[in-house]
Amino acid sequence: MRFVHQLSLLLIATALASVAAVAGLVGWNLREGFSDYLQAQDGERLVRLAEAAERDLSRRDAPPQDWRPVLREWLEASRMSARGVSLDEPPPPELHRDGPPPPRRDPANFGARVMVLSADGAALLAGRRDMLGRASQARDVKVDGRTVAVLRVAERAGPAEGVDANFLRRQYLGLAVVAGGVLVVALVVARLLAVRWSRPLAQAQAAARRIAAGELDVRLPRPRDGGGASEIVGLQADINVMAESLQRLETSRRRWIAELSHELRTPLAVLRGEVEAMVDGIRPLDGAALASLQEEIKRLSRLVEDFHQLATSELRALPHDFDPVAPAALLQAAIERVAPRARAAGLVITVDVPPSLPTACWDATRISQLLANLLENSLRYTAVPGRMQVAARSLGEAIEIRLDDTPPGVPEADLDRLFDPLYRADPSRSRAFGGSGLGLAIARAIAQAHGGRLQAEASPLGGVAMVLTLPLQQEGHR
Numbered sequence: 001m002r003f004v005h006q007l008s009l010l011l012i013a014t015a016l017a018s019v020a021a022v023a024g025l026v027g028w029n030l031r032e033g034f035s036d037y038l039q040a041q042d043g044e045r046l047v048r049l050a051e052a053a054e055r056d057l058s059r060r061d062a063p064p065q066d067w068r069p070v071l072r073e074w075l076e077a078s079r080m081s082a083r084g085v086s087l088d089e090p091p092p093p094e095l096h097r098d099g100p101p102p103p104r105r106d107p108a109n110f111g112a113r114v115m116v117l118s119a120d121g122a123a124l125l126a127g128r129r130d131m132l133g134r135a136s137q138a139r140d141v142k143v144d145g146r147t148v149a150v151l152r153v154a155e156r157a158g159p160a161e162g163v164d165a166n167f168l169r170r171q172y173l174g175l176a177v178v179a180g181g182v183l184v185v186a187l188v189v190a191r192l193l194a195v196r197w198s199r200p201l202a203q204a205q206a207a208a209r210r211i212a213a214g215e216l217d218v219r220l221p222r223p224r225d226g227g228g229a230s231e232i233v234g235l236q237a238d239i240n241v242m243a244e245s246l247q248r249l250e251t252s253r254r255r256w257i258a259e260l261s262h263e264l265r266t267p268l269a270v271l272r273g274e275v276e277a278m279v280d281g282i283r284p285l286d287g288a289a290l291a292s293l294q295e296e297i298k299r300l301s302r303l304v305e306d307f308h309q310l311a312t313s314e315l316r317a318l319p320h321d322f323d324p325v326a327p328a329a330l331l332q333a334a335i336e337r338v339a340p341r342a343r344a345a346g347l348v349i350t351v352d353v354p355p356s357l358p359t360a361c362w363d364a365t366r367i368s369q370l371l372a373n374l375l376e377n378s379l380r381y382t383a384v385p386g387r388m389q390v391a392a393r394s395l396g397e398a399i400e401i402r403l404d405d406t407p408p409g410v411p412e413a414d415l416d417r418l419f420d421p422l423y424r425a426d427p428s429r430s431r432a433f434g435g436s437g438l439g440l441a442i443a444r445a446i447a448q449a450h451g452g453r454l455q456a457e458a459s460p461l462g463g464v465a466m467v468l469t470l471p472l473q474q475e476g477h478r
Contacts, residue, residue: 007193007194007197007198008190008191008194011186011189011190011191011193011194012186012187012190012191014190015183015186015187015189015190016183016186018186019179019182019183019186020179022179023175023176023179026175027172027175030168030171030172030175031168034167034168034171038156039137039155042110042113042137042153042155043137045110045153046114046137046139046151046153047139049074049075049077049114049139049151050139050140050141050151052074052077053070053074053141053149053151054141054142054143056070056073056074056077057141057143057148057149058143058144063148063149067116067125067126067149068126070126071114071116071126071127072111075110075111075114109156110153112128112131113128113131113134113136113153113154113155113156114127114151114152114153115127115128115131115132115136115151115152115153115154116149116150116151117149117150117151117152118149118150119146119147119148119149119150121138121150125149127152131152131154132154134154134155134157135154135155136152136153136154136155137152137153137155138150138151138152139151139152197232200220200232200233200235200236201232201235203220203236204220204232204235204236204239207219207220207239207243208239211239211242211243211246216243216246216247216250217243217247218243219240219243220236220239220240222236222237252420264300264303264304267296267297267299267300267303268300270296271293271296271297271300274289274292274293274296275293303438307438320363320366320449320450321363321365322361322362322363322474323361323362323363323364324359324360324361325359325360325361325362325364325367326357326359326360327357327358327359327360327362327392327399327401328353328354328355328356328357328392330362330364330367330368330371331353331371331390331392331401332351332353333368334368334371334372334375335349335351335375335390337372337375338372338375338376338379341379342379342388345379345384346384346385346386347379347382347384347385347386347387347388348385348386348387348388349387349388349389349390350387350388350389350390351390351391352389352390352391352392353390353391353392354392354393354394357392357394357399358394358399358472359472360399360470360471360472360473361472361473361474362450362470363450366446366449366450367446367450367470369442369443369446370442370443370446370447370454370468371401373439373440373442373443374403374440374443374466374468375388375403376439377439377440377466378403378405378463378464378466381405381408381464382405382406382407382463383406383407383408386405386406386407386463387405387406387461388403388404388405388406389403389404389405389461390402390403391404395469397471397472397473398452398469398470398471398472399469399470399472400467400468400469401467401468401469401470402465402466402467402468403465403466403468404459404460404461404463404464404465405459405461405463405464405465406459406461406462406463407462407463408463409458409459409462409463409464410456410458410464412458415455415456415457415458415464416455416456418440418456418464419440419441419443419444419454419456420441440454447468447469447470450470450471450474451470451471451474452468452469452470452471453468453469454466454467454468454469455467
């Protein structure tokens with residue numbers, strides 16, 4: 001079942017349950033309230049009937065033997081009092097005519113429910129015997145302070161009888177019509193909301209399928225009115241960000257493959273040319289030729305090894321052996337390894353590394369490789385005469401190592417791209433300087449494996465500054 005149908009059914013079921021609950025509660029409250037009102041009405045009529053009976057009996061010498069015509073007179077007097085006729089006035093002549101009085105309207109069926117009982121309430125003097133089993137209201141009829149009879153009015157068989165029942169039915173019918181109208185409106189609104197909410201989800205599903213099929217330029221439009229559920233809007237934004245990231249990664253992958261193939265082709269072409277020259281006898285097979293072949297093989301091996309390390313870091317974390325090390329000693333050893341070449345190239349290395357740096361839990365081999373890559377990169381691309389400046393400081397739970405060099409620099413927009421594999425910002429940083437173009441990418445991978453970060457920024461000396469921040473201990477080794 002489609003989501004729009006499921007959502008529509010859910011909203012419709014919720015609206016139906018809500019309308020049914022409200023209608024049931026209102027109907028029950030109306031029934032109970034109207035029943036209380038009718039009982040109060042019966043009580044008031046019973047009081048008026050008892051007052052009329054007391055006045056009538058006070059004018060008689062004794063209680064009548066046959067209570068039925070008297071009861072009819074009392075009921076008629078009660079109706080007249082309800083119409084505003086004073087009970088102190090003498091009853092109309094027709095009340096004393098022989099024979100039954102003319103039929104009167106009794107919409108509440110009050111007369112049929114009235115009973116006259118003896119003073120002790122044991123004997124039924126007038127009224128229907130089948131009314132004795134119902135709950136009832138009672139009122140004593142007293143003459144000269146003595147109870148001569150008891151009037152009782154039985155409760156209605158249902159919530160209402162006669163015209164009252166018709167009134168209650170009309171109320172129920174009106175309530176049903178209103179509930180039906182509300183339900184129809186709720187159904188329409190539920191359908192509209194379901195369609196509105198499901199449309200962006202359908203668009204997101206279609207976009208996800210197209211992205212999975214390789215269309216990485218797909219983007220979902222933002223809602224024009226800014227409306228919609230925040231979760232749906234967030235999902236659309238996340239899909240757009242995912243598509244942009246995938247497109248960026250795909251572009252990087254294609255460029256990486258193209259540049260890597262070019263990097264591999266260069267030493268292979270040199271090897272092929274030299275071997276063919278020796279085979280054709282153009283170049284003698286001597287020590288110089290073999291040394292040249294060996295140098296190209298080393299360059300090719302170094303490129304393949306760097307590529308393997310970087311690919312390993314992308315697929316999974318590089319293997320590390322964490323042990324306590326002295327950061328100052330590691331840094332000093334790395335500087336000493338490149339110092340002779342720097343002096344020979346005309347570069348000056350200044351060092352500001354305090355010996356009191358705290359002990360860290362690092363992989364000494366990997367950190368030495370990271371520092372060597374940073375120093376080699378600065379050594380290759382710093383113009384002569386120039387200067388390299390190495391500094392380190394403690395940041396509490398971490399150590400910061402900073403390497404600055406003199407021009408040439410790198411545009412600010414290209415600083416972070418220096419860590420992309422095989423990326424070179426300009427021709428001055430070309431492969432003619434040697435190296436695989438993967439050193440900085442491998443250095444950042446090692447830093448991240450240690451829970452640290454490596455970033456590039458403009459150096460005050462005019463070149464590039466590499467800033468390495470490493471925690472003293474890994475989270476899992478604390």
